[in-house]
Amino acid sequence: MCTLRSYPLPPRRHPVMSPDSEGTTTTSAGGSSRARAQGLRVIQGEGRRKEEPLASRDAVARALMEAGADLLLRRITPARAQEIERKVDRVLDLFDRVDRAPVLMPVLKRHLDELEALMRETREVRAARR
Numbered sequence: 001m002c003t004l005r006s007y008p009l010p011p012r013r014h015p016v017m018s019p020d021s022e023g024t025t026t027t028s029a030g031g032s033s034r035a036r037a038q039g040l041r042v043i044q045g046e047g048r049r050k051e052e053p054l055a056s057r058d059a060v061a062r063a064l065m066e067a068g069a070d071l072l073l074r075r076i077t078p079a080r081a082q083e084i085e086r087k088v089d090r091v092l093d094l095f096d097r098v099d100r101a102p103v104l105m106p107v108l109k110r111h112l113d114e115l116e117a118l119m120r121e122t123r124e125v126r127a128a129r130r
Contacts, residue, residue, distance in 0.1 A: 064088045087115045
């Protein structure tokens with residue numbers, strides 16, 4: 001049985017111009033306050049990223065992505081990126097092992113501290129190269 005419809009679909013309307021958009025149509029620069037309220041919002045971050053503690057798999061994965069971006073932008077050397085990758089692999093493996101044997105938590109904590117120190121040092125090196 002064919003799932004395609006044999007009758008034509010009605011023409012699609014642009015979402016901004018559709019009648020069910022309830023007053024969210026595009027306006028000139030002096031548009032309504034409702035249209036402005038739905039736009040982008042500026043978050044004051046002072047240009048600095050908050051340093052995240054490496055306490056979860058996600059945080060460790062973000063550290064690896066940060067190192068990859070730094071390598072692509074030539075902020076760090078391939079050797080440093082490889083060392084970070086090696087430590088991240090070890091830590092992720094330890095996360096899995098701790099799930100099965102919680103007695104390994106002190107080992108995981110030690111490796112997390114080492115990775116965090118390496119990332120701190122990497123950020124300092126990166127900042128010095130700018």
